[in-house]
Amino acid sequence: MLGFLQHPVMVTAEVNLNMVALTAMGLLSRLWQLAYPRAVVFDEVYYGQYISFYMKRIFFLDGSGPPFGHMLLALGGYLGGFDGNFLWNRIGAEYSSNVPVWSLRLLPALSGALSVPMAYEIVRELGFSHCAATGAALLVLIENALITQSRLMLLESVLIFFNLLAVLSYLKFSNSQKHRPFSPRWWFWLVLTGVACSCAVGIKYVGVFTYLLVLGVAAVHAWHVIGDQTLSNVRVLCHLLARAAALVVLPILVYLLFFYIHLLLLYRSGPHDQIMSSAFQASLEGGLARVTQGQPLEVAFGSQVTLKNVFGQPVPCWLHSHQSTYPMIYENGRGSSHQQQVTCYPFKDVNNWWIVKDPGRHQLVVNNPPRPVRHGDVVQLVHGMTTRLLNTHDVAAPLSPHAQEVSCYVDYNISMPPQNLWRLDIVNRESDTDVWKTILSEVRFVHVNTSAILKLSGVPLPDWGFRQLEVVGEKLFRGYHESTVWNVEEHRYGRSQEQKERELELHSPTQVDISRNLSFMARFSELQWRMLTVRSDDSEHKYSSTPLDWVMLDTNIAYWLHPRTSAQIHLLGNVVIWASASLATLAYALLFVWYLLRRRRRVCDLPEDRWLRWVLAGALCAGGWAVNYLPFFLMEKTLFLYHYLPALTFQILLLPVVLEHVSDHLCRSQLQRSLFTALVVAWFTSACHVSNMLRPLTYGDRPLSPSELKALRWKDSWDILIRRY
C-alpha cells in the first residue's frame, strides 16, 4: 500500500503543479479587475433585469433558456447583497453603488477560469501527453473571446464549463469502467456526468446538443458492453440500468429541480403574468390572485363571470361587448346584421362581465342553494351592462368571412330570430358530469343551432370596432385549438334582481372565500410550454452574424465603449487560434477518412489502441464542435458570434490532439519531428503575441489612439469603434 503510494507521489505532484499553475493563471486572467468597467456591458442589460426579478421574487418568463443560468447569476447577486434596485435599460449605463458588480460577475469568471484546467484534464483522459494537455489548456487560457465572455455577467462561460465537465466526467467514468466498474469512483463520475449534462441544458437549450453527444458515445460504449461475452447477463443488465438511471432519469429530475427552485423563488406576480393562464396567475401572490381570492369555485346559473381566452395570441383578452353595433355595410360592400358588437378586449373593463343564464328561467340571480352548471348544459350568456344575449347566426363575420358573426342580439323585427343557446363543453373534464369551475375549467361554447364554436380569430377590428379583437363562430373546425377555449377568470354569484343594482354590483370588486392550488407538475409543464412557444421579435441587430462568419472570425461584437475615452471592449477572438483550430478540424476529418478507408483494406497505419484513442478524441472534440455548431444553420433566430464559443472550445481541444498525432505518426524522422516542434513553438508564440495585441480590446482597460485602433482592424468586416473628435 505504502509503496504504491510513494512511487506516484512524484507524478501526482508534477501533475498538480501543472494544474495549479494553469488554474492560477486562469483565475488571474479572468478575475483581474473584474469590477471594471463599472457599467452595463452588452447583454448584461438583458440578464440583469432577470437578476433583479429574482432579488425581488417577481415572476417572469424568459423564452431564451431554462432558469438555471439565470439563477446562478442571481446567486452572485444574492451573495453580494444586491437588492434588485437598478434600472436595466441601457448598455453603457453606470452601475449605481448598490450593485455588487464584482460578485455578480464572479460566477461566470470562475467557470471561465476553471475551464482551463479542465481542458488539460480532458486531453489527459483522452490518452494524450501532458504536453498536448498543457497546450490545450494554454490555448483556452489565452483565447481572447473566451476571456471577454467569462469576465462579464453572461452565461456562455458557465455553459462551456458544464459542457466540459460533462465530457470530462464521462471520460473519467469510461476510463474507470475498464478497471473497476461499480466502484464509488465509477459511480461518482457517472452521476456527475448526468448532473453536468442537465446543468448545461438548464443554462441554455443548446446544452442539449452536448448532452446528446455524450448520450451517443455512452450508447456506443454500452453496445460494446452488451457484446462483451465475459460479462454475465445480470451484470450487463446492471450496467445498462446504471447508465440509464444516471444519464437519462437523473438529468430529467435535476432539470425539474431547477424549475422547482425557480417557482419556489418567484412567488410574486409581475409584468409577464398576462402570458400565463388564469390558473397559473392565481397561484402567484398579488396580481390576479388578489382579485380572484375568495371567489366561489363552481359556476352556477346566475353567476357573473369574465371569460378569458386561453390561447392568448396575439394578446391575452376577455370576451367583451359594448353598446356599439356592427356597421350596416363594411368597407368592402358586404353587409352585417347591424347587431351589437362582440369582441375580445385586452384590458379589464366592466363590459367584460357576462351572466350565465338558464334558458328556461328569467331570473339573473343565483338560487339558494346555487345550481351549478355542468358539462353539456345549455346556457345563455347575458352581457351584464346591456343585458343582451350572446348570439351567432349565419352572417359572415366582419374580417373572417368563412366564419359566423357573433353579436349580442338586437331585435329589429326583421325576421332574424335570436339564436342564443350555447352548449357548454368542458374540455379538461374528468367525467361527463363535471361542474364548470372558475379558473380551472377550460370550456368551449358550442352553438346549439349551427354547432359553431365561439372562437377568437385574433384579427384586430377596424376603427368602428375600436381595434379590439374579432370574435367569431367557427363552423368548419371541430378539432381542438386553444383559441376556441375560454376560462372563467373573475366570478361572483349575482344577487341583484334589478338592472340598476346589477350594474352597481358589476362595478364592485369580487369577494367571498376559497383557495386553490396548482400542482408543481402542472405549473412546470405550463411554464415550460410557454417558454418554448413564446415568440420574441426576431429583430435584426447591428452585430448579428451568420454561422458562416464564425469559422474564420469574420465578425465581432462591440460590447462596450468608455463614455469619454476610446477604451472599449469587443468580443473578438484570437484569429490565429480560430483559424488553426478550424484547420485542425479539417485535418482531423481528412486523416480520419484516410485511415478509415485504409483500415477497410486491412492496412493498419495505427496500432489498435492508438486508433481507438484517435477515434474517441475525434468523436468528443470534433463531434462536440459539430453538434454545437451545425444546428445553428437550421435556427431561424438572430445569431451572434458568442453562440459559437461552445463549439470553439471543443475545437481548441482538438488542436493539440491533431498536432501531437502529426508529430508522432506523420513525422518520419527525428529531423522532421524537430522541425515540426519548432514550427509549433513558433505558431504558439504568434498566438500569444496576437492575444497580447488584442488585450486592450478584451479587457477594455487602456484607451487606444485612433491609429492604434485602425491598426487593430485586421479584417474589413471587423467593426472597431473610432471616436471622431
Place this chain on the structure above:
Amino acid sequence: MLCATSRLLAARAASALPAHPRGRGPAPRSRRRELHFPGHPELPPGDLLAGRFAGPSVSTGRRAILRRGRMPPAAGGGLAGSELRPRRGRCGSQAARAAGRDVATETATARSPKRPAPLSSRRFEAAGRWALLALVTLTSFATRFHRLDQPPHICWDETHFGKMGSYYINRTFFFDVHPPLGKMLIGLAGYLSGYDGTFLFQKPGDNYEHHSYMGMRGFCAFLGSMLIPLAYLTVLELSRSLPAALLTAALLTFDTGCLTLSQYILLDPILMFFIMAAMLSMVKYNSCANRPFSAPWWFWLSLTGVNLAGALGVKFVGLFIILQVGWNTLSDLWHLFGDLSLSMVTLGKHLTARILCLIVLPLALYIATYAVHFMVLNKSGPGDGFFSSAFQARLSGNNLHNASIPEHLAYGSMITVKNLRMAIGYLHSHRHFYPEGVGARQQQVTTYLHKDYNNLWIIKKHNSNSADPLDPSHPVEFVRHGDIIRLEHKETSRNLHSHYHEAPLTRKHYQVTGYGINGSGDSNDFWRIEVINRKFGNRIKVLRSRIRLIHLVTGCVLGSSGKVLPKWGWEQLEVTCTPYLKETLSSIWNVEDHINPKLPNISLEVLQPSFPEIMLESHLVMIRGNNGLKPKDNEFTSKPWHWPINFQGLRFSGVNDTDFRVYLLGNPVIWWLNLLSIALYILSASIFAVAVQRGAHLPVKVEGLSQVLLRGGGQLLFGWMMHYFPFFLMGRVLYFHHYFPAMLFSSMLTGLLWDTLLRLCAWSLASYPLARCVHVLGILTLLLGTAYSFYLFHPLAYGMVGPLAQDPQSPMAGLRWLESWDF
C-alpha cells in the same frame, strides 16, 4: 415475440451449439450460460425447455435444419450490426426464399426433403406468382378508376395543378414553388386527352362542364394505381415472401387515403410513383449485386437514377428518397471496399458506375426537365414579376422582350425600380396612408410583385422642381453615380421620403413614406444614388446597374425587409430604410422600365441570361417561395405528429350535408395497425440485434427471418423515417397529405413485419401443419380485416351525400371515431 424467443432457447439447447466458431464438436457445458437472452435472465437452463418443446414432435426435416444449425452462419461472428450482413442475395425473383445466400445454400439440402420442387411445380409456382401480381394490379386499378369522374367539379388543389397544366398547354409563364416535371406531365396528359387549356380552374367547386378533365385525372389515377404493384414487388424482393407482399398490397389498396389522393389532379400520385419506383429499382439492383456489371444490374441501377430525377423533378420532397438511395449506395460501396478480393480497378469501376447512374444521369434529366419547361413556357404570364428583369426579357409578350428603351438614366425619366432580391418586386406606392399608430400618417410605400401603374416613379433633381424636364428645349442631363435625387411617385406626385420613425414591422429600421404635394416636400426627400458595380462609368444603366439609394439626412439605405404587411397594406411587402449598411441584396435595386422621349431607344437583346443563370434564379425563387409559406397566427395548421395517428383529414370537396363530400383520411384500421407495427418492429428488431450482439447463435430458419427483419425491414423503417421526420424541422405550412410517402413505407414495413412475426410464431409451434395453419390464418385475418374496414370507410374516398356523421341517418354514422374527423 415471447413464444419465438423461448422457442429459440429450446432450439439452442437441443442443438448444443459449438464453443468456438470453427469447432464442430459438442459444446462444453460451461458455454451454455451465454445462450440466455439478456431480457430473460431468470429463464431456466435450456435442458428443461428443450425437453418440453423440442421433444418428439420435431419432425425429421426440422431436425435436419437444426443440425445444420451447428454450422455457424457466415454472419454470426461479426461484432457490429453492419458487419453482420451476408452481403449479397440472389438476383431476380426466381431466387430461393431464404434471405441470405449463404443460408440458402447451406439449407438447400436440408430443405429438399420437405419441399420437393420438381420443374413442373416450379413452373406452376411461377405462373401463380404472375397471376397474383396481375390480380393485385387489377384490384388496384379497379379501386382507383372506380367513379373517377366523380365529382365533376374542381376538388381542392386541382385548382392549382389543373391550372398549371393549362398554363403549359397555353405556354404562358407562371411561378410555382415546386419543380416543373409533375405539372408538365399533367399538362401533357391533358394535351394528349384533348383538353384545350381553356378551363379557368378558378376555385374548388367550379364545375368542369364540357371541358375534358378525365385525361388528367386518369393519368394521376394510373400512376396512383401503379403504386400498389410497385410496393408488392418491393416487399416481395425484400422478404421473399408472397404473403408479406400480398398483405402490403392489401393495406395500400384498401387505404382510403391513398385512394383519394390518387384520384385527382395532384402532384402527389406522381411524386409517390417515382419514389416507389426508385425504391423498387434500388432493391432490385441490390439483389443483383452478385452479378455486377451484368445487363440487369445496369438496368436497375440506371432506372434508379431515372426515378430519382423524376421524384426530385416533381417536388423537393424527392430529396428524401435521394438521400435514402445515397445512403444505401454508400454502405454498399463500403462493403465492396472491404472485400479484399476486389482490386482497386474494379472498385473504381463500381464507383464510376454509381456516379454515372446515380448522380450524372439524374442531374442531366433534372436539368432537361427545366430546359423543356423554359422552352415550353415562352409567353409572358402571371409569374413574371417573381423573376428578375433579365429573366423576363426571355418571355414574349413581356415589355422587356425585344425591348428597346433608353439606356442611360436621365433626369425626368419615368422608371420602375425593382429589388434585386428574388420575389420582392417593384417599389410601389398608392393612395393609402399608413394607419394611425404606425409611424407618421403619410402615404404608404411598399414593394409589389405585379406590374402596375403605381410602380412608376419620376427621377428629379433634388433642388429643382422647375420646368418640365420633358420640355424639349432643356438639354438632357444624365443621372450620375453619387447624385442627390428625388423620386416622385407618378400617380400621386408624392416624393419618396424617410424619417426617424420606426418602420411598421421591422422596428429597428426607419419608415419610408410618400410625402409632399405635387413634388414639393422637404429635405427628407433627398436620396443619394450609388452604383455598386461601376464598370459602366458614372452613368446609370437601365437593367444592368445595381443601385443603392441612401437617405441623405439619416444615412440609411432604402431596402425591403421582405415581410408581408397586414391587411391595411394590402399584403404587399414592407419597404424600410435600414440604418445597417451591410450590403445585402434586399437593399439593392435596378431600374427596369425606363421612359424618356428625349433619349433614343436602343435594343436590349444582349441581356438574355444563360441557361445556368436561369436555373439558379428559378431555384432561388422557388426556395424563397417555399420559405414564404409560413403559417399565420390563429390559423389551424396540421402538425407532423397529427399524421401517423390519422388525427385529422383534409376536406377535398363539399362542406354541407347536401354537398358531394370527399374527405382525405387514411383508413384508420390500417393506419393504426401501421403505427402499432412500427413499435412492434422496433421492439423485435432490437431483441434480435441484442441477441446477436450477445453472441447468441440463432437456428437457421430464425436466422433467415431475422435477416429479413433487420435488413429488409431496416430499409423500410429508414425510408419511413426519412420521409417523415424532416417535416418536424420545416417551418413552412404543412398539410396532412405530406405524410403519404412515409405512409407507403410504413405499410410495406407492416406487411413484412406481420408475415415475419407470424412465421416466427408458427415456427415456435411444433408441428408443421399447425404452423402453416397459424401463418395462413393470421395473414387471412389481416387481409379480411383491412378489406372489411375499407368496406366501412369507402364513402370517404368515393364521395358521400347526406347528413354529417354525427347524425344517425348518415351513411357514416358511428364511424366518426375521433372527434377531430369532420366528415
